[in-house]
Amino acid sequence: MITATVETRDNYLNHEYGVKSWLLTKDHKRIGLLYLAAITFFFFLGGIFATVIRLELLTPPGDLVSAQTYNKLFTLHGVIMVFLFLIPSIPATLGNFLVPLMIGCKDLAFPKINLLSWYIFMAGGACVLYAMLQGGVDTGWTFYVPFSTSYANTYVILTGVGIFISGFASILTGLNFIVTIHRMRAPGLTWFRLPLFIWSMYATSLIQVLGTPVIAVTILLVAVERGFHLGIFDPALGGDPVLFQHLFWFYSHPAVYIMVLPGMGIISEIVSVFTRKKVFGYRFVAFSSVAIAVLGFLVWGHHMFVASQSVYASLVFSFLSFFVAVPSAIKVFNWTATLYKGSISYDTPMLYAFGFIGLFTIGGLTGTFLATLGFDVHVTDTYFVVAHFHYIMVGGTLMAYLGGMHYWWPKMTGRMYPEGWAKLSALVVFLGFNLTFFPQFIMGYLGMPRRYHAYPEEFQVYHVLSTAGASVLAVGYLIPAIYFVWSLRFGKIAPDNPWNASGLEWQTTSPPPPENFEITPVVTYEAYDYSILEEMKVG
């Protein structure tokens, strides 16, 4: 039988065995899996913090944990989810695994640097974990000064060093992708034949390389002021606290696009395969990724409308922020148009893609609300903002990540996941997510400030709904965790191309051999050309 030959076929998983073969691997696929293990750990750790936060907020008084503990919980939830889960999530796992496969080469341009980036990431993560075990940090993930430099009595520098270090992993991954995409595309694979996932990874990498050094410098300045009392940000020492906010958001706003652009890339892949159509307006979608990456650097001041920056600066930042909405809107419309006259199937990845488009639409529209000057004054630093960025980061990025994990799981592991359970979990995640975060829009507009350990009673009804939703959401995340592990041993053996997709990653075996392709593929067709596939089959 075919299955028997698949089992014994040489692939990147059975090529070598033992811990050392993993820890010293230079294979991008194995490094992708190393990242996967690490970020899965951080995701569930951050999720535990979120669970305690939601339980605390079930009742108005701060009764479950102390105020100090609550502050540490939301800080660690933010730090871990942003820096140790969302930013590396898609690029470092799926990106690492897929970029060389999708462009038809043997590995990334710098395999050793790729492995180094994983170790740097782990060192940064270990630093944050060590700070957590020592007693944690209570500054919020935004580290606003002068609180973080002169007032907090927690492990600010240690946590900052962790983020500082992990930033270098992000820079190296970005650098590796840029060089690889420029130099190592298979013969015939021109820029406009690239899958849109590659375009989005390229745009993301640009932000990683250009933006991350700024957060590194900012954290360093915080550490210097905190450690040596040099006046940089604290007015008592002669510094300027608003300067910190400019530096922080100069990175942290583009960082949102580091998180969501790769998700958009995944959605383009999935929507195309499960409608059997080319992505509508390929060039518009490709360029919109680059446009988002570039414009994303020009809008940081919209986080500071009430922070005492000049009203004219606010005016300019508000104006520019609407420009980011245009390429985002283009993507949503183009994915929707791709469905038109397609042949749509409802496999799990497609369900996640539907979920992404819906939730990202709401997240994006509320983003334009927040770019609107007067409106932002009322809702900034309330749950409205919390709801908005969770719609983008969880409703967007995480839905895309899960969709991508299901879509490429057969390629990564050589096993199919159980379709029934997967569909169920996609539904549970979607419902749980909306129940958790939609009420937060309403309570934010009603005036519920974020980062509150205790709150006035009139907000309780929304918090109860939100906590109920979070419980559903937690179940939705646990189900895939269980069946993915289960499928490693008991899942059906995956064929090489279970979705009948046209991407190069599907033209090799599942799982791929260590060198990815026995023969370097030559590309003569555009991405998502399914008619070619039919011809190849017939031929």
Added chain:
Amino acid sequence: MNPQFQLFPDQASATAVHLDHLTIYLLSIAAFFSTLIFALIFFFAVKYRRRSGHERVSEIGHALPLEIAWSVIPFVLMMIMFTWGASVFFEMSRPPDDAMNIYVVGKQWMWKTQHLEGQREINELHVPLGRPVRLTMTSEDVIHSFYMPAFRVKFDVLPGKYTTAWFNPTRPGKYHLFCAEYCGTLHSGMIGWIHVMEPAEYERWLAGGAGGESLASSGQKLFEYLACANCHRTDKPGRCPNLTGLFGSKVQLTTGETVTADEAYVRESILNPGAKVVAGYQNIMPTFQGQVTEEDLLQLIEYVKSLAKQPAPPPPAPGAARAARRAEPKQNR
């Protein structure tokens, strides 16, 4: 805020009503586009579902007019958002000239408010109905944010800097005051109440308070206590500039620059006298950093302001400053 279930917060000022109109526009746009997208996805997903392995599709690579339309139409709608939002923002940013001034000092974890008449409050603020209130705010420690949802007012309160916000209460009642910028352990305890009172009731409250002495006269006492008057003489030229008529005027500096003597200038000149030295004077003033609190500074500023209102200030009596403030031309427009 009413205890019952509601979707919009209390509207206790005209600005709140203006913002809510903008919100309704935003919500309509959002409702239209999300309904459109959801409906199309749902419709396409059902209509074009794959039937029995049949994979026939119609390739429509792109349609330029359509793509331009769905780039341009949302953009135009967003420019309306931008313009409307900016106009509400400018309304929020510009206090009317006749606004009464109230000082706010934030510190971990309380709000301290001072009325010009001398009343001081903690975590509470009493204001009269129908009169614009301008808040001049600063922080003793970290960044806070003064947030009153019922008036749709929020502005950060920073150390080392004065920021302003304003509101004009149009409905009597008791409204939430929150700190909206995370400020440490008891951030969620840094809350209070805004009491909007009928003007007559407010006058009674002012008269009955424990204050007694106006902010400006507290400032004058402090001015004397700190021996500022030894150099800043008002009767004859001294070693330092005469402060009479200073506030609000243009000041020529030794560097040749000209600055307006506003709150920030006075504050800086007390804490860091060498930063902006007036032309024709030596930098001989010692710093008062560490000797005066933010509240003291506000009293001193109020005293300096009172000197601007009359050429030669008479010896202060309780209530004199209040009368002076009422006589100020700006206040009566």
